Amino acid sequence: MTKFRPCIDLHQGKVKQIVGNSLTVNQADLKTNFISDQSASNFAKLYAKDNLKGGHLIMLGTDNEVAALEALKAFPNGLQVGGGIAHDNAQYWIGQGASHVIVTSCLFKKNGQFELSKLEKLVDLIGKDKIVIDLSCKRREKDWLVMKDNWQTETNLSISESLLEMLASYCDEFLIHATDLEGKCQGIDIDLVKFLGKWSPVISTYAGGVTSLSDLDQVKSESLGKIDVTIGSGLDLFGGALVKYKDCILWNNRNQG
Secondary structure: OOOEEOEEEEEOOEEEEEOHHHOOOOHHHOOEEEEOOOOHHHHHHHHHHOOOOOEEEEEEOOOOHHHHHHHHHHOOOOEEEEOOOOOOOHHHHHHOOOOEEEEOHHHEOOOOOEOHHHHHHHHHHHOHHHEEEEOOEEEOOOOEEEEEOOOOEEEEEEOOHHHHHHHHHHOOEEEEEEOOOOOOOOOOOHHHHHHHHHHOOOEEEEEOOOOOHHHHHHHHHHOOOOEEEEOOOOEHHHOOOOEOHHHHHHHHHHHOO
């Protein structure tokens, strides 16, 4: 059944909310909606208190490892970790208390060509039950194109029934941001939600544009209860004025079971 999931986005060691596709190599492009004076571990402790497992902790860029490790210590096996995860460090992060690692870029060549062998190697290293594949995507006229490298590089994969079915054999869950909407509080991509609800063989978490509890209701309805939701810039924990964290907890309690 659809549930609200938490998140922690780290940039330069601080919890921030950044407009989705503004994280480029040019610092002048960066658009930040919120910078918290609370540590990542404080957010993790809050999520642990409310038993909100399965949230994603994303390291955006460098200098985030210390904060990420502190968060994992505060909520062991309660958070999924992504951002710079590859074959050489995936086992390390699982060993540090991450329930899963979240991967995208390490599964592709630099030019965006998907390499199944890289995913197979990762499964051999840590097992499919520890892997979340990030299929964050931008909308095209008829489908959605998977993006990598902080959503700056197009890949050769588009979201389709066959893609979801194939990748589900190698992972436990999908994480999917609607990159055109992330951080903008402009409403959700309901077509993407419907598609995932119909075709995803594994648990999927949608992010991007959530502005109200009614959006949670809509995701639940349109995905037949199969798609979870995370909220960033619209949430009061991250400086937003549209959705209250405590109301999301109450929503979860009402809608589970």
